[in-house]
Amino acid sequence: MNFHAVKAIYRFEMARTWRTLFQSVVSPVISTSLYFVVFGSAIGSRIPQIEGVGYGSFIVPGLIMLSLLTQSVSNASFGIFFPKFTGTIYELLSAPLSFVEITLGYVGAAATKSILLGLIILATASLFVPLHIAHPFWMLAVLVLTAVTFSLFGFIIGVWADNFEKLQVIPLLVITPLVFLGGSFYSVSMLPPFWQTVSLANPVLYLVSGFRWSFYELADVSIAVSAAMIAGFLCACLAAVWWIFKTGYHVKN
Amino acid sequence: MTAPTAPLVAIAGLSKTYATGFRALMEVDLEIRRGEILALLGPNGAGKTTLISIICGIVTPSTGSVTVDGHDIITDYRITRSMIGLVPQELTTDAFETVWDTVSFSRGLFGRAPNPAHIEKVLKDLSLWDKKDNRIKELSGGMKRRVMIAKALSHEPTVLFLDEPTAGVDVSLRKNMWDLVRALRASGVTIILTTHYIEEAEAIADRIGIINKGRIVLVEATADLVQKLGKKQLILDLQHPLGSVPAALSAHRLELSADGAQLTYTYDAAMESTGIAALLRDLGEAGIHFRDLKTEQSSLEDIFVTLVKEPA
Numbered sequence A: 001m002n003f004h005a006v007k008a009i010y011r012f013e014m015a016r017t018w019r020t021l022f023q024s025v026v027s028p029v030i031s032t033s034l035y036f037v038v039f040g041s042a043i044g045s046r047i048p049q050i051e052g053v054g055y056g057s058f059i060v061p062g063l064i065m066l067s068l069l070t071q072s073v074s075n076a077s078f079g080i081f082f083p084k085f086t087g088t089i090y091e092l093l094s095a096p097l098s099f100v101e102i103t104l105g106y107v108g109a110a111a112t113k114s115i116l117l118g119l120i121i122l123a124t125a126s127l128f129v130p131l132h133i134a135h136p137f138w139m140l141a142v143l144v145l146t147a148v149t150f151s152l153f154g155f156i157i158g159v160w161a162d163n164f165e166k167l168q169v170i171p172l173l174v175i176t177p178l179v180f181l182g183g184s185f186y187s188v189s190m191l192p193p194f195w196q197t198v199s200l201a202n203p204v205l206y207l208v209s210g211f212r213w214s215f216y217e218l219a220d221v222s223i224a225v226s227a228a229m230i231a232g233f234l235c236a237c238l239a240a241v242w243w244i245f246k247t248g249y250h251v252k253n
Numbered sequence B: 001m002t003a004p005t006a007p008l009v010a011i012a013g014l015s016k017t018y019a020t021g022f023r024a025l026m027e028v029d030l031e032i033r034r035g036e037i038l039a040l041l042g043p044n045g046a047g048k049t050t051l052i053s054i055i056c057g058i059v060t061p062s063t064g065s066v067t068v069d070g071h072d073i074i075t076d077y078r079i080t081r082s083m084i085g086l087v088p089q090e091l092t093t094d095a096f097e098t099v100w101d102t103v104s105f106s107r108g109l110f111g112r113a114p115n116p117a118h119i120e121k122v123l124k125d126l127s128l129w130d131k132k133d134n135r136i137k138e139l140s141g142g143m144k145r146r147v148m149i150a151k152a153l154s155h156e157p158t159v160l161f162l163d164e165p166t167a168g169v170d171v172s173l174r175k176n177m178w179d180l181v182r183a184l185r186a187s188g189v190t191i192i193l194t195t196h197y198i199e200e201a202e203a204i205a206d207r208i209g210i211i212n213k214g215r216i217v218l219v220e221a222t223a224d225l226v227q228k229l230g231k232k233q234l235i236l237d238l239q240h241p242l243g244s245v246p247a248a249l250s251a252h253r254l255e256l257s258a259d260g261a262q263l264t265y266t267y268d269a270a271m272e273s274t275g276i277a278a279l280l281r282d283l284g285e286a287g288i289h290f291r292d293l294k295t296e297q298s299s300l301e302d303i304f305v306t307l308v309k310e311p312a
């Protein structure tokens, strides 16, 4: 195991984050604040409590998930796509590394950044609405596992994509709709029965539900099911990464 | 470690067929000796970059094997790659990182603990020390190429691959680059470089390998090759056209151009006596005056023609 390489990649990626501080931290904070102004205050004041929780507070876990998922995917995909695009990937390919180090470095950095971002949004939210975290340990666990899983997913997209369009199409066309339809801003129980069933096919529902449970003990599905689903995604992504490097797919000639 | 006389890099039966079906390398056998400078000479598309890329792990070989210091590049890739430094043909660098950061990054990537003293030495050797805190995008093309060399040297490799190191580098810098290459060789680094120019290979290499259409045509010590192929021509533009070469000059085996205005003398530049002095004296005595003269050396093209005509 080449730990120096993992560290080098990790530091390189984190340095990129600090350089692009505005884009990576400030803009998500601003957009989250806008959600609170619009949904929390303007609309939320007209929405009754959901199972005893004010609407503004209710949407906090979903909002964090929204940023966590989109940012994990876009960070990790960009991190590995960019060297392919500029050609600097030659150095990664010629270095004494296996896919384990490459993945650890890139995914580790992308996940770190998303986790920090999630915590910043949480802190921002606490300025707007009262927050209660019933299970801090589970809250952190879901946050970290989701960040890692979706950074892995983004990493896979970055390896697969051979142009900028492909790089952006998945986050835009898949992740964002799934998050919006996954109960980020509502409880699935508010939907008609048919759409409740359809929603169960949405993987993001399980993430949001589990995450919200750690705050308010409110969940659309049981926490055990959520935990199993997160573990399942994680394993699926790990298997995909392993397969990609095993076959040299889209990386080597 | 293998015996010190064993080749450092041994390539056997190496072939590469790209996904397009194109056969870029065919059954290449080549041994690179410890501590030598080997120049790979060949026209565009000959397979030089493909060969280097396979040894460095960027391209997967189709068949054949490569060992570096006795270790297989596929099964023992961690060992072989940590011994190798690569400066690729294309100028590909980061843009927003500083010179210092990007070179330190490379060292880490190749599994070495940080060593600021070594990075400092490399940057100083490459005249990049005053640029160490500059972002790479603020550098000129020649400086960027030196940054790529610095990156390749950051982890103290024993084998260095330079893929067309002088492309886009000005004349004085080119000299510096050759000095650096010689200094590296003196410190025990084995160097493989590619070039299109025989003059360049001649000036720097201990041995020259000629590669064409995916095959190694010949590998020979530079001195021997130059002697074999180093024919030079002296071309004289005459003041008055001649009808034929005067008998008094027949010993020089001159060739007269069709219009009678040019005389061509072919000689071996590597010989002690080129015969030029005698020729000029005889020309004077025969009363033949020339307006201008120039010399021409066999080009790579000529060498290929020669090699195809008389297989070495």
Ligand SMILES: Nc1ncnc2c1ncn2[C@@H]1O[C@H](COP(=O)(O)OP(=O)(O)OP(=O)(O)O)[C@@H](O)[C@H]1O
Pocket (backbone or CB within 6 Å): A253, B018, B019, B020, B022, B023, B024, B042, B043, B044, B045, B046, B047, B048, B049, B050, B051, B089
């Ligand atoms: N990824 C690829 N897919 C298909 N064919 C390729 C690929 N890379 C190189 N080739 C082909 O393989 C042949 C050898 O290319 P290579 O880059 O090794 O040549 P070279 O000797 O380095 O040439 P140059 O002097 O122009 O750099 C060329 O005909 C090229 O078109």
Ligand SMILES: [Mg+2]
Pocket (backbone or CB within 6 Å): B048, B049, B050, B089, B163
């Ligand atoms: Mg080339």
